[in-house]
Amino acid sequence: MTLPALRSLAAAATLALAALPAAQALAQDAKPKLIVAISIDQYSANLFDEWRGTYKGGLARMASGVAYRSGYQTHSGTETCPGHSTLLTGKHPNKTGIVANAFLDPATRRPVYCVNDTSVVLAHDAKASPVGPARLEASTLGDWLKETSPQSRVVAVSGKDRAAITMAGHKPDGVFWLFSGYGFTTYVPPGGDAAKALAPVAATNRRLAPRWTQRPTWTYQTPACRAAATTVEIGGKTWESKLPPDGYAASIPAALINSPAGDEITGEAARDLIKHYRLGQGPATDLLAVSFSATDWVGHRYGTRGPEMCEQMHRLDATLARLFVDLDALKVPYLVVLSADHGGSDIPERLRAQGYPAGRVSASEVMGRVNTALMAEFNLKKPPLAGSPEEVMLLEVAGVDREKLMAAAVRTLAAQPELAAVFTREELLATPIRKGAPPEEVSLKERFAMSAHPTRSPDILSALQPLTSLGTGMNGDSRAGHGSPWNYDRRVPMLFWWKGARAEDRFIPVETVDIAPTLAAAIGLTPPADIDGRCLSLPAGSGVACPKAP
CATH class of the missing domain: 3.30.1360.150 (Gyrase A; domain 2)
Structure with a gap:
């Protein structure tokens, strides 16, 4: 990113942060016109607890509402695809069918990608590997909404296809994800109108196009993050945890996506989609699902306790602040939930140096x-x-x-x-x-x-x-991982915010499968009878009215 662009970004973030307190003073009593479901990939409850006191923007706002500090992805396979499949279905992976990022294809008995879907093609390239919702065996909040209220608009966007697709469900008005070197794409039926399908992100992609050939930079924007720099020995070789990371810009597309810039791009797309679909402005309640992927990309490559994650937390906080400015500008009641697909842990060598048996x-x-x-x-x-x-x-x-x-x-x-x-x-x-x-x-x-x-x-x-990881850690893509059944990978925050929400920390553990029935109650939907989650009672103003137990 160029220096002028960085300065422009910083100025926008400052304005966004300044606008937040005024928005928090507004009261909300009406049924939400817009539901915003946010996932932060690999955002463990440990990360939330560690950085909560430093947030000043969008994450600070979310922390100022009803905060469940111990939400759980209750299942064992704590990976991106299964975790996202629980968020808006209300079901564990054994019922969503999304039990791993890759699982066995019943027909071939060979591993297949969790959102592989041969009934569709990618809008920007019909020859690319097709992805879609066919393997998702459960319906989502968006599906329930569309069935009850066809006028409602359901839109999802993410840095990852598997996150956007499993949150969007089977009947979205738009579902988009970042395709390296191109921009945001979606799926269409064979022979479908690709240009029409891509129109909602066309402006986003035009702005993004020059950046695929501009060597990005990743430097310290938060001076306090410098103190987290460390030197770690992995596999007999010394690795420096610092900014910019060694070899960071060797591949421009990878550098752009696998850093805080990846979430900033996703945030831009989400804001464009709000305008394009006029979310919250129609006659019925709409749903926007946004999954930010960069925390996971940073966590895998650099761990969770270094300057890389420090900068990621601060820049994501500012990215969410800009999103909230646009949401506030709608001047409609809206309800936001923020959680994660799974948690994560730090690099084993750094944990071992701190006395943990990693x-x-x-x-x-x-x-x-x-x-x-x-x-x-x-x-x-x-x-x-x-x-x-x-x-x-x-x-x-x-x-x-x-x-x-x-x-x-x-x-x-x-x-x-x-x-x-x-x-x-x-x-x-x-x-x-x-x-x-x-x-x-x-x-x-x-x-x-x-x-x-x-x-x-x-x-x-x-x-x-x-605290055991597979592999040598020599591959820069996987110095740290997740996917275990242990609580550091299962425990995630579950945060609810609406205008007028008062800060309330809730310590009794809950589950991510509770999110969908809670949101459904806010907009008068009845979830399928076989969901695993339950409605969480939220204070007046949220719109949530949980059904009485029989």
Whole structure:
């Protein structure tokens, strides 16, 4: 980004921050004309707690409403696609069908991307890998809204396709995500009008176009972030956590997306979409879903405790402030919820230096040991297992009883010190899931059952020991990760705000599946009877009127 652009951005952010207190003084009594559902990818409750006192913009506003500090993605598979699928469906992944970022295709028994959809094509490039909502087995708040109120507009946007699509549902008026090197795209039926589908983001993409060839910069805009710089040894090599990161702009598109700029671009698109669709200005309630992806991109590459995440938190705060200025300008009652698809943790080496028992695990070493043991036990010449220690598939082995092989595989996997628990898919499918059980007390088996699907899950699912990451960390894309069943990956904030909301911290744990029924109650919708969540009672002014228990 050029220096003039940065100065312009900073000036806009200053104006946005200054406008927030006045907006908070306005009271809201009417039914919301607009629901805004915000997800921050990998925004753990730990991140919220750590940075809450420093926020001055949009995140400060969200923290000043009703704040559930212990929301839970209750399931075990804490990845982007499953987590987003819970936010506006009210269902755990075992019911949404989105049990992982990639899962087994029932027809081919091969891994397939969670939003792979061969019934559509991408609007900007019909030859690109198609994505759409076909594999989402649940309806969303937007679907309920469109069915009851066809005049309502449902719009979603994100840096990631899987986030936008799983929040938008099956019947959105518009769903858009960032395609590296191009801009925001969407899907259309084969032969559909691509230009018409892309029209809502055409202006956004025109502004964005020059930036794909302009080498970006990422420097300290918040002086206090300099103190978080560290030097860490990973795999015998020294890595400096600093700004700008080493090699940051080697690829311009990657640098633009995998930094705070990625969320700033998404925020611009969201504001453009508000204007294009005239959200909140029509005869019925509208829904805008926005997922900000950069916290996840930064967390994977640089961890959660360095200057990179510090700058990300401050710049995202300002990005949300600009979004709120545009929402306030609508002069209509609106209700906002902010949560996350999953949490996350820091780089194992940095955690270990702080005294935590963190470490890394080689998937090939664990699987090698297990396969070697099974080959010896059954006198086999080839490994009988495929996949990773966390997701194991039994291969067809002639002359070997499958049940005996399964039992031996579970026993051998469970004996590995890197693994905390091992379950078969059939065992998990038979496990009762207690609706409304305290999410922090749900057993490990129940967490896995919430992520188990009869045709999409592998034969065996395992949990790594806490604070353990797969891989060497030498790949800059994955120095830190998530996806575990442990609370640092499950616990996320759930924040509700509306004009006139008073600050109220709520400490009793709740679940992300509670968000959809709560929003539904605010606009008079009845969710499907088989949802897993419940309506959360919010103070007067929010519009939420939870149905009385039978």
